[in-house]
Amino acid sequence: MKYLKLGVMQTLVIERQKEFGVFLRAAADTAGEETVLLPKKQLPAGAVAGTSLEVFLYKDSSDRLIATTRRPLLTVGEVGKLEIREITKIGAFLDMGLERDVLLPFRERVGEIKPGMQVLVALYVDKSDRLAATMRVYRHLRAAEGVAKEQVVRGTVYELGEPGIYVAVDDKYFGMIPKAEAYGNFSVGQEITARVIRVREDGKLDLSPRRRAFEQMDEDAELLLKKLDEAGGSLPYHDRSNPAEIEAALGLSKNAFKRALGRLLKAGKVVKTPQGLLKKS
Structure with a gap:
C-alpha cells in the first residue's frame, strides 16, 4: 500500500458513493489507484464525494482492508493498556475499541495472562500485513x-x-x-x-519505589515494628547482620534497616540484645 496506511488515523477523501458505503482515497492519489471502503453506517451525515474524513484502517474478518471513523484505543506504534476479551489456541484477543479485536500472539506474551486482564501492549503490523499486539513494548x-x-x-x-x-x-x-x-x-x-x-x-x-531516606524513615520504622509484632516481639537482626538476610526477611536494605532501627531506639520502642531486637512492651 503506497497511500493507504494500516493501523493509523489518516485523512482520506470520498471518491465515490455506493449503496453500501463510500470508497475513500488519499488526497495525493489523484488517480484513485488505492481505495478503501467506509461502510454506510460509519458515514457522517452530509458527507459527499470530495469530502475529507479522518479514518482508521484495519482488516475485517475476511482480511479485507476497511475504514472506520471510530478512533481505536491504540494506533500503530503507541503503547497502552487493552483488555483481554478471550484466549484461544493462537493467542489472546484484545478489545481495541472497534468491531474487530486485535490478536496478541502467544510469542508476544510476557508472563501469565487471563480474560478480563488489562495488559500493556503496543500495536504493530505483522509480517502478514495484519494488525497485532505485543507485550514486548521496549522498542516502542x-x-x-x-x-x-x-x-x-x-x-x-x-x-x-x-x-x-x-x-x-x-x-x-x-x-x-x-x-x-x-x-x-x-x-x-x-x-x-x-x-x-x-x-x-x-x-x-x-x-x-522508595522515597528519599529522610522521608522513608518513619515508614520503615513502622514496618520494622510490624515485623516485630508478627514475630512475637523479637527479631534476630542487628546492625551487623548480613544485608541479604535483612532484605529477604524485612524487604529493607541494610542502610534503611539501620536508619529505621535508630529511629525506634531513639523513640524507646525497641532495645538491642545480643540475640537481635526486642520490642518494648
Whole structure:
C-alpha cells in the first residue's frame, strides 16, 4: 500500500458513493489507484464525494482492508493498556475499541495472562500485513521529556530482568528500577509510583519505589515494628547482620534497616540484645 496506511488515523477523501458505503482515497492519489471502503453506517451525515474524513484502517474478518471513523484505543506504534476479551489456541484477543479485536500472539506474551486482564501492549503490523499486539513494548518506548530528578512518576512494570525492573513511565518512557533499588515484590502489569533518581543522557529514567531516606524513615520504622509484632516481639537482626538476610526477611536494605532501627531506639520502642531486637512492651 503506497497511500493507504494500516493501523493509523489518516485523512482520506470520498471518491465515490455506493449503496453500501463510500470508497475513500488519499488526497495525493489523484488517480484513485488505492481505495478503501467506509461502510454506510460509519458515514457522517452530509458527507459527499470530495469530502475529507479522518479514518482508521484495519482488516475485517475476511482480511479485507476497511475504514472506520471510530478512533481505536491504540494506533500503530503507541503503547497502552487493552483488555483481554478471550484466549484461544493462537493467542489472546484484545478489545481495541472497534468491531474487530486485535490478536496478541502467544510469542508476544510476557508472563501469565487471563480474560478480563488489562495488559500493556503496543500495536504493530505483522509480517502478514495484519494488525497485532505485543507485550514486548521496549522498542516502542521513547526517551523521557520534561521529567526531572526526584519527580514522582507513575508507571507499569513490563518486564523483570537481571539488571532490575523495567517500567514504562506514563506508559511511554523508558524506565528501570535498578536491582539495588528493587526492594519488594514486582509483577508484570503492576502499576507503581516511583521516584526518579537519575535522568540518563539518553533520556532513560532510573527509578526507586522508595522515597528519599529522610522521608522513608518513619515508614520503615513502622514496618520494622510490624515485623516485630508478627514475630512475637523479637527479631534476630542487628546492625551487623548480613544485608541479604535483612532484605529477604524485612524487604529493607541494610542502610534503611539501620536508619529505621535508630529511629525506634531513639523513640524507646525497641532495645538491642545480643540475640537481635526486642520490642518494648
